[in-house]
Amino acid sequence: MDGHQRLHQIEQAAGRLFAERTYAGTSVRDIARELDLQGGSLYAHISSKEEVLWRIVERAGREFHDAVSSIAAGTGSAVDRLHRMIRGHVGVITTDPRLATVFLHEWKHLEGGWREKVLGMRDAYEGYFRDVISEGMDESEIASGDAALSTRFLLSALNGIALWYQTGGQLAPDELADACWSLFQSGMLLSSASAPNGH
């Protein structure tokens, strides 16, 4: 087993722990213990704990990006692309919910240039969805409204999956994605019901 494999093992173990007990709640020795190593031995492969977090966040971000960017820029109606982007996004989350969690939450522990890079990645990623939704509004496929709010509503709803999804659950990833798509695109109301009591 060469050094590259070891580094990958370190990232795998660290990602698991960061997702479960937070970056700050995980010590270098916790990570080492998962690989039956001494704490200091990790530094033959890494240069800092924060660098490990960065590498995991970067990889997770790339997976999200790769799963939706080409669909966003591709052919098809805005609504069709959005549906497929949701499948891609949900696919990344269900494939490795803990990796997704690190990208979604633990990036906050990054500082300086790394932090700025993550913020850029996140903005760009949200932009893929926002642009497609805006396009759908312009082309009257989607009811006009606040595209930024709709985007955040959608992505937050999908990201929640990472909190409860168990691999091998009753719902397959694409079934889950399509159920979410159904909720998002046509809502849950059967017929127009009573308005709420005003305040």
Place this chain on the structure above:
Amino acid sequence: MDGHQRLHQIEQAAGRLFAERTYAGTSVRDIARELDLQGGSLYAHISSKEEVLWRIVERAGREFHDAVSSIAAGTGSAVDRLHRMIRGHVGVITTDPRLATVFLHEWKHLEGGWREKVLGMRDAYEGYFRDVISEGMDESEIASGDAALSTRFLLSALNGIALWYQTGGQLAPDELADACWSLFQSGMLLSSASAPNGH
């Protein structure tokens, strides 16, 4: 200023820090510094760092509970109650996004009996929404489907607000809640559009 006020100040400062840099990423001395105290001085008012977290989580949980439970059990159609519950939930988040964040995320750092209590609170709270949605389905106000999934989709979407809402933003809490309600109840589609390319 009596001890009770000091305890409240400690919880306020701790809640802010826990939300911003995680429970594990906040030291007792960080909290003390916010109040211009020495680290050890906090222990005149608290018995442990974890107890402070518990008190914050408990209070936040109670606020969520108080904002929706009576609506859930009250009168009105299921759809009407659900709309008002969403207003209550969003109201708690917008009133103090950091307090909400501690309840939504930092409870994971609680152990033993406190952890079990939080899990119970969270289950019960989710149940208020799930039951109203189920009731709406039974009464054909809401399109039949997976009530548990719809509940998680909705609550995750709303909870995302805590991540970006700034007090004094362009959208007032009730406007924001109603915009979310609109997205959730009737979706974002204008007309039935093309199905996605199948896999």
Place this chain on the structure above:
DNA sequence: CCTACCGATCGGTAGG
């Protein structure tokens, strides 16, 4: 509420 301290643990390094 402060000073001064406890043992434990932190991220990281030197030298082999």
Place this chain on the structure above:
DNA sequence: CCTACCGATCGGTAGG
């Protein structure tokens, strides 16, 4: 990759 260690910081306590 280990042993052994560095200074800093951790949550918490004693005694005033």
